[in-house]
Amino acid sequence: GIGQAMADGCTKLRWDAWGPAEVVPTRSGSFEHLKEHQRVGVRWLLALHECSPGAILADEMGLGKTLQTLCFLDALAVRTRRPSLVVVPASLIDNWIAEVGRWTPRLGVLRYHASSGVEREEIRRQFFDDPRAYDLVVTTAGAVHCKEDRRTFFRKVGFEYMVCDEAHCLKNAASARHKELSKNVRCRRRLLLTGTPVQNKLSELATLLGFALAGDKGVAADIEVLQELAASLEEQQRTQAMRELQEVAAPLILRRLKADVLTELPAKRGVVTRLEMDPAQRAAYDEVVAANRTAARAAAKGPGRRQSKAWFVQAFHQLRRVSLHPLLGKSRLSPDVMRRFVDALIEVRPDFAKAPRARVDREVESWSDFEKHQAAVEYDLSMDFRVANDELFQSAKINELMRVHEEQVARGCKTLVFSQFTQFLDVVEAALSARGVAFCRLDGKTAIADRAGAVAAFQGEGGPSLFLASTKCGGTGLNLTAASAVVMLDLDFNPQNSRQAEDRAHRLGQVRDVVVHYLVCRNTIEEMILQRTMPKMMLDRHFGAHRAALEEATEGAFCEATAREPGDDCGDADLCGADGEAQAKVNEANVIKDFSAFLLGS
Known part of the structure; x- marks a missing residue:
């Protein structure tokens, strides 16, 4: 079983990943360009390749999970000719293919994504005409959802790895995406990439581990043990549960934090700005x-x-x-x-x-x-x-955004703006246009073909100074390090979504300190949301590789963190921890209770 395989491979894992820093041979020479923590990550993946059917690379956002994965596959291409499948959100396809061209240009890559069945049929023909020409197939979960594509391609091709980017989307075993990827892709091994491995419920992590271990080389009995363990952990005290889960999962999950490995990364500071509404508002x-x-x-x-x-x-x-x-x-x-x-x-x-x-x-x-x-x-x-036009500015948040933007422009800096509500982005867009401010925008309505161009325009010298994005669509996978200020126009019931968004700017490649502005209107229901979401303990920080951090995660520490009153300055902007969608629903339900009491009260 997996347990015996891991026991047999433990010495090799420790030596290969953290032993002498030998250069790993790759087809494109990509290993030589990596930072030290990324080299460790590649050696860890190669060591696990020998003794496990799956792994989770769970580095904090901005540490280069994509690059480490590509370098690992580049090294794997020296050993095997079986292609690997990379499943990504549609908005990240262009980014993955661009990264292949930049870092691993000798990997043959196929983009399996098209709007029409005829186009996808042509892509399949292209692959089967010369399958050995492709080391990497980049696709989306939506493509796997299509019955014809499953029958004619994903079940037909034998992949070495299925790599799932933004893998926290697989934490619900009952979801269609989890089931479809589990059953309809032939692969020997699985690699999950996520910056948020620990959600509010420990059982969700066990689901991710079970998915990672369920490739052709996986052992079903071991997966059941993991799930049973997670269920029992839910009954235990949180600190004890975290220690036990880390012990079980440690060989299969690599988790590093930016604070631990990127001492040269500029600081990130979070500011909660409480705004007085415009009189009309x-x-x-x-x-x-x-x-x-x-x-x-x-x-x-x-x-x-x-x-x-x-x-x-x-x-x-x-x-x-x-x-x-x-x-x-x-x-x-x-x-x-x-x-x-x-x-x-x-x-x-x-x-x-x-x-x-x-x-x-x-x-x-x-x-x-x-x-x-x-x-x-x-x-x-x-x-x-x-x-x-004057009605467009009867919003405290738009006026504050304009103030932040003017300060940024005076410093020669750019600003990244997020909202969950695309209709509010429409109003912001109208206000910016009324002031003659150039901007880029990306949301669910932005054509896939246009997204890379919007990012490139913003990142480029002399490009627009503002980038508007929906939290859902623009909050994952994008590199927007041209911005040194991030403005969150509203609060998400799942605070991790906000953290994902802010780290579009605070990541490798950033050369300036980053300030994250959370805008909240005084004496409104937004303060109810703030009260429910701000004090959440950052579980993922305590699930890192350092046991010392776990020792500090006592019940008292949780109580202290929960009791913290949010001030004007919130330090490093890791405001809300790693709450999952399940906790988001709990947060929303609690706020609705507060709201109903507010309406019915005196």
């Missing part, structure tokens, strides 16, 4: 609070005695949008102007002209004020329905 916010409070209290006196949970969730998110900008609310147009706006839309939109008036009214009423403005611009409607 405060009035809009208070109006929504008053309306929801009246409705909640009226319902509490009625037969049902309470609004539904879904109602409170909807009311909460309505206030959350207004906390960003009043134009994300729905109160700008008076009933008379709203009626004339719908009349104008019916005249220019055939689908509206054919639909019943009541249905059209419901549709338009569901739009935010900014969406109404966008429709008025798109269909060249009256200026009465459009937003004036």
